[in-house]
């Protein structure tokens with residue numbers, strides 16, 4: 001009645017003439033609804049529920065290329081614990097604030113921008129690969145360039161290798177920052193050599209990955225690091241159209257006691273303005289205020305700019321893509337649809353596995369992909385290497401396994417996050433998964449296959465691949 005601008009009693013009357021005795025609170029099926037609407041002289045267009053999201057995000061990136069203006073690169077810092085990720089983020093920011101801002105007030109909103117030679121660079125303020133991969137698992141790609149920090153006195157460590165694999169799986173270019181160069185025991189060449197074992201070839205070793213010697217403590221090399229980032233960005237020709245409705249991704253969100261739900265978003269294309277209505281995941285906002293990384297209120301934020309948004313009705317999640325919509329009604333329609341979808345998929349997911357070997361083969365078959373990703377964990381380095389070799393040998397010219405990460409040790413939540421982002425099953429050889437990892441795997445629908453004999457493992461993968469290759473399946 002509402003949509004047709006008819007009185008509810010009139011609708012009920014028509015229903016009665018059809019023999020249906022109903023009240024305003026009853027639900028009718030789509031066919032009846034169409035009949036009634038036409039009876040009352042309205043034209044009906046049947047759409048599927050999923051059409052609610054149609055046109056929400058721009059689908060052609062040509063818009064960026066043709067109407068695009070150069071945009072700043074977005075950088076994430078990764079590396080082993082204690083190698084200086086946080087120190088480096090702070091040092092870069094402080095060096096910049098002293099030059100630029102009066103008073104040097106900074107505000108931690110989850111990302112910040114610095115300027116070098118008149119060009120901006122955006123840094124995501126949460127170091128490590130967890131956030132990076134969690135975002136990727138939600139379909140958001142927020143990072144253009146990864147800085148891999150390796151301490152010159154400690155060289156390549158297990159989390160360094162993890163970071164390399166997460167970066168590679170995300171297909172993001174990398175710059176190596178060899179940190180702690182102020183230490184007397186610093187040995188940068190050892191870092192360069194050790195990286196070769198993980199197929200990271202820095203320029204000095206004949207490769208193409210830039211490496212920069214730095215010290216977060218003394219500030220040595222920070223300028224060179226920023227230059228390296230700008231050079232890499234130039235090669236990538238990063239562009240976005242600033243003259244359109246804004247789209248981007250939520251980097252951080254929380255419920256603030258005084259201010260209500262607060263989210264920091266990274267604008268990826270278009271310009272976000274005060275007063276805009278935006279949808280992020282199952283939450284929407286009429287933008288009441290925009291606050292930049294210096295704590296200043298701003299009226300708008302363009303491509304690659306991080307900005308805090310006030311005015312959300314609910315708290316969105318980090319990694320949720322956002323888009324500006326025209327009306328509040330549309331924002332409500334989309335978020336209600338999504339909340340319903342979320343409830344349904346969570347319920348369905350508990351039963352099915354999307355990252356299982358069989359599922360993956362079916363998916364490959366449907367998509368004509370040639371590679372299937374897997375993640376390998378094993379008890380010792382030797383067994384991990386043996387498995388990787390065995391698995392990589394199984395492939396032929398049609399399909400092949402791609403090991404996205406292989407390392408000794410039990411299965412952790414971080415492994416599940418990486419597996420979920422690539423929808424890869426996990427092979428666990430002589431190791432178990434801890435409780436959190438098992439829970440996350442179940443929630444994400446990631447299969448963990450346990451083995452203690454390599455032949456069994458190889459047989460299973462072969463069998464799955466044969467299923468994939470035989471045309472009758």
Ligand code: GDP
Pocket residue numbers: 079080081082083084085086087088127179180181182183214215216217218
């Ligand atoms: P994160 O765990 O990677 O974020 O590492 P942190 O930034 O917390 O640094 C770990 C430790 O290394 C801290 O005690 C820092 O003071 C120290 N550190 C970080 N960078 C440097 C550096 O360039 N030189 C020296 N000597 N110490 C550093």
